[in-house]
Amino acid sequence: MSGGTDEGPRRVGRPRADQLRPESGRPPREELLCAAAELFTLKGYAATTTRAVAERAGMRQATMYHYFAGKEELLAELLESTVAPSLALSRRLLADAARPAAVRLWELCRSDVLLLCGGPYHLGALYLLPELQGARLGQFRRMRDELREAYRTLLRATAVGDELAGDKAGLSLRNDLVFGLIEGVMLVRRSDPGRPVAAFAEAAADAALRVAGLDRADERADGQVGGRVSARAVGPGRPPSPPGRPRPGGCDPTPAGAPRP
Amino acid sequence: MSGGTDEGPRRVGRPRADQLRPESGRPPREELLCAAAELFTLKGYAATTTRAVAERAGMRQATMYHYFAGKEELLAELLESTVAPSLALSRRLLADAARPAAVRLWELCRSDVLLLCGGPYHLGALYLLPELQGARLGQFRRMRDELREAYRTLLRATAVGDELAGDKAGLSLRNDLVFGLIEGVMLVRRSDPGRPVAAFAEAAADAALRVAGLDRADERADGQVGGRVSARAVGPGRPPSPPGRPRPGGCDPTPAGAPRP
DNA sequence: ATTATCTATAGATCTATAGATAATGC
C-alpha cells in the first residue's frame, strides 16, 4: 500500500563495516544527532567522546566528520533545535493580544517543558552544562535571550506585571525565577521519570505561574486551593497540542525538516 | 596583636617548585578542594583535568594524589560539604515543632540557596552534573535523599499538606517542584550574578513557597500582593543567620573543620 | 565521477604510579 520503505542496500558509498545498529532508516546526520542527544544528556558533554557518538550511530569515529565539524557543532545544533520551537511559539503568543497574558505565559511554559522533557531524551539537561559558555554557541545563546525576553514581556502584561510596574529589578527577578524553574525542570523530572509527561508539563506550568505570583485570581473564583491546578481552568478550551508541532528533540520518527503549515 | 600568621618557610617536606600561587595559608587539601570547586563549577567536571586542579592549587599534578585518590573523590567531598549543613539544619527544623511548618520550610529553602550560591563559587552548579550518577557518590545521594524527605515532611505539615492529605502523588510532585526550584537556583543566579545573595536567597525561598502553594495566608492578612515578599512577614524575628553557620562551600578563610556547638 | 564510508595514524592529551629529593623532627 504505502510507498515501500523496503530497503535493499541501495545506498551510494562504501558500505558500513559492522552492521551493529539495526538500520533505523533515518539519515546518518540525524542518527548522529540522536546518538549525541542520548549520550550528552546521559553521560555529559565533555565525558562523551566522538567515538562513542559515531559508534552509537552505527558508523566509525572518523565518519562523523563527514557530517559535523566536531563535537561542539553537534551540541550547538541540538541546543538550537530545543529553543527554536519555543521561540517560534513565543512570537505567536506575543502577537495574540486577544487572550490574557497569564494564559499565554502558561501556554509557553507548558510547551517549553514538553520540549525539554518530552522527547526520548531529556534535552533539558543540556541547559545545565557549563559548556554553554562555549564559543560556537553564540547563536543558541541569542535565541535563548530572546525567549527570556518573551517571557518577560508576557509577565509584564499580567496583573503581577502591573503591580511591579515601577520595579524593574523586581520584575526581572520574578521573570528569572520563572524562567529558571522551567529550564531546571529537568531536575524535577530526573527525580521521578515515571510521571506522564503531559500532566507533568501542566503541573510545571502551574508552578511557574505560582512563582510569578499568578494563581490568586482563579482561587478566588472557584475556591479550590492547591488541590487542583489553577491556570488550566483559566485557559480557553484550546487543544493541548501547540501549533507548529514542535518535534521533541528531533529524534522521533518524523523527519527533521517537516513542513510548517 | 593577633597570633602572627607570619609564615617563614617552616613547613616539612620538599618545597614547592614554582611558587606561582601566593601561598594562601590554607592547608593544601583545602586548597585543592577550592581549586576543584572553582574549576568544576566554571568549566565542568569532566572538562577539568587533575593537572588543572593541582596547578591551580599551587602544586604539581602528581602531588594531588597525596591528598585525594582521584578526581571523583574531590567531587564527592565537595558535594557532601554542600548538603551536609542543609541536612543538619533540616534535622533541627524537623524537631522544632513550635514554629509553623511553612516558616520552617521557608527557612530551609533560604539556607539551602545560600549554601548553593553563597560561597565564592556557586557549588549549586555541581548538582546539575550528569556525573552525579557516579559510583563514588552514593553517600552524597543518600544525604540528598534524606534532605528531600525533610522537605517533604515539612511540606506535609503545612496547610497545603493537609489539602493534599489523600493525594500522595500530588504531594510528591509538589515537593519535587519545590526541591527542583531550589536545586536549580543556579540557573537563575547565573543569569544575573550581580544581585546581592542574601536578598536573592529570600526571594528564592519566597518563590519556593509559592510553588508549594503557600503564600495565600499572608496575602489575605495584609493585602500586599506580589510587590513585597510574603513568608518573610510570617517568620518570627529570627536573625537571618542559620545556626551552625554553614560554611559556604568550605572555601572561605575559616578552617574546614570548625567546631559545631 | 561521486559519494559514503573505511583504516591507519600523528599529535596531543590525561591519569596514575614509581621513585628521587629536599625539607623538618628527633
Add this chain to the structure above:
DNA sequence: ATTATCTATAGATCTATAGATAATGC
C-alpha cells in the same frame, strides 16, 4: 625517620586528518 613535594613516564585515551576503498550514477 618522616613528610611533602618533585620529576619522569607508561599506558590509555581522544581528536582530527590523510588517504584508501567499495558502493552507485552516468
